[in-house]
Each structure stands twice: as C-alpha cells, then as structure tokens.
Amino acid sequence: MNKLVRLLGGVLLYGRICVADEGAQPTPFSTATPGEHLPAGWAVTTVAKIPRATVYDLVRDGEDTVLRATADASAASATHKLDVDPKTSPWLSWRWKVSRVLDKADLASKAGDDYAARVYVFFDYDIGRLPFLERSKIALARLVYGTDLPAATLCYVWDNRYPVGTRTWSAYTDRVRMIVLESGAAKVGQWVRESRDVAADFRAAFGDEPPSISGVALATDTDNTGERAVSYFGDVEFQPSPKSRP
Numbered sequence: 001m002n003k004l005v006r007l008l009g010g011v012l013l014y015g016r017i018c019v020a021d022e023g024a025q026p027t028p029f030s031t032a033t034p035g036e037h038l039p040a041g042w043a044v045t046t047v048a049k050i051p052r053a054t055v056y057d058l059v060r061d062g063e064d065t066v067l068r069a070t071a072d073a074s075a076a077s078a079t080h081k082l083d084v085d086p087k088t089s090p091w092l093s094w095r096w097k098v099s100r101v102l103d104k105a106d107l108a109s110k111a112g113d114d115y116a117a118r119v120y121v122f123f124d125y126d127i128g129r130l131p132f133l134e135r136s137k138i139a140l141a142r143l144v145y146g147t148d149l150p151a152a153t154l155c156y157v158w159d160n161r162y163p164v165g166t167r168t169w170s171a172y173t174d175r176v177r178m179i180v181l182e183s184g185a186a187k188v189g190q191w192v193r194e195s196r197d198v199a200a201d202f203r204a205a206f207g208d209e210p211p212s213i214s215g216v217a218l219a220t221d222t223d224n225t226g227e228r229a230v231s232y233f234g235d236v237e238f239q240p241s242p243k244s245r246p
Contacts, residue, residue: 024089026080026216028235030064038067038078045077050223059232067233069117069220077120077219084213084238090199091241092121092216095234097191101160104225107178110171114224117158117231120217121198123210152211154201156194158182158231167205177205191234197241213238 027039036057038044046053052074059068067078098116106112153176159166162180170176179201181194202210220231 024082024084025238026082026236028237029058029067029233030235032058032065034058034060034065041080042078043080045079045217047075047223050075052223054220054222061232064234067218069218069231069233071220071222071230072228073222073226075219075221075223077217077221078233079120079215079217080236081215082213082238086199086202086210086213089238089240090197090210091195091239092119092198092236093193093195093239094119094236095191095193096158097232098158098188099230100188101158101183101185102222102225102227102229103160104227105160107157107159107162107166107168107180108171111224113171114222114227115157115159116220116229117233118219118221119156119194119233119236120215120219121154121156121213122215122217123152123154123202124212124214152202152206153177154179154198154205156181156196160184177201191232 027041029039032039034057038056038058044053044056052072054069054071054074054076056076056078057068057070058065060066069078096117096119101116102114104112105114105116107115155170155176155178157178157180159180160183162183164180164183166178166180166183168178170178179196181196182192198213199210202208216236218233218236220229222229
C-alpha cells in the first residue's frame, strides 16, 4: 500500500494500533509544556518503509506553546482521534506557519505529493454506501492497516504552486479531497489563521451529508521531493457555525 494509506490510518504506528483518546476537541498545544512529548490524545503516525520520520515537538512561540514539525526527506503526521458531530460543530479553526514552501512539490502527481503543511480531517464514512470495487479496496486496506482507516477525508494544504481555492482529488485516491488554502511564499514566516466549514466542504466533495468526524492529523512531509521544511501549528478547534454562536 502507498504512503497515503498508511498516513490515513490516523492511529497507526509501524503497522500497529496506537491508542489515542477520543474527544470532542483536539487537546490544545498552547497549555502544554514545551518538549518532545505531545499532549494527551496526540500520537505520531510514522510511515512504514520510509526510513526517515518527520519530527514533532512542542516549542514556545511568543506566549504560546505550538507544535513544530521538522521534515528532512521524511514523512509522518501528528494525529488525534475524535468523535465530533459536524451538525453541531462544523467549523474547524487553526493557525499555521511555514518556514518555506517546497520547490518540487506537485499535488497533481504521486511523485510530488509533499507539502510544507497540511491538515487532514477524517470522517467515519460507511463504506457500505460505496460501489463494490471501492468497498473492496478499503476493506482490504483495513485488514492490513486496521479498521480506523477512513473512507472519506478532507486535506487542507499550504501549496507551492496551485492557486488558493483549488480543489482536486489526491493523486492516490478519490476518497481524499485536496483543498488549497494557502499557496506560494508571500506569507512564509507569518502565522496565518484558517477557519473552514468542514461540513460544507464534505458535501461539496462527496455529495453527501457528513458523518461523524473521527479524527484530525497535522503533517509536514518531504519524502518524495527530498526537501527540508520546518512548519508550526497552533491549537486546532471545532466550533459551531457563526449563526449559532452566542
């Protein structure tokens, strides 16, 4: 199986299940102590057969603690299992900062499937609703990599070349919708805050109402391009729609 399948396991660690706490919100980084240990609920998902793993640690940035991802021809993700109802908390907010964009990345090709920063949102989609061939592929992958492998995923990326707003399927599978939120080097070195209606993005991508959100993952990966990049992520939070907020 390919790199994407292993990363999308969400709680996979060298082929075995890594226990992570479920909850309505990802555990914040801002209240944690800087160091190598991630807050409870977060786990590093490495990729079998890729010899180098992106390193994740907590560092101070101003008055807050944030997650730092250091990639050097490497891949891995920081994942958190969840149980979030997109009907009541459809908006996902976070902030991120990149040290550079990648020179050789290209989201249209498997060889270019690297990003300075990306945020996955996993959905607990019932594979029984898929055509037989797709069901069979996912069922086989779950036998190998575990039942947590998601059947529908949104992936928000900081790209190097495609325009903001670009929406396309992953070069690996049409069960992962890629959405470009930032592009190019204009905002390199700056914190950028994002807010997305993941329920609306799911409907636009898959033509269906979103099921429960089963997890998120933060990643910086450069194993295909062989480049080096350092990126930062602030707290990740699911929120009600603006109209329903007090």
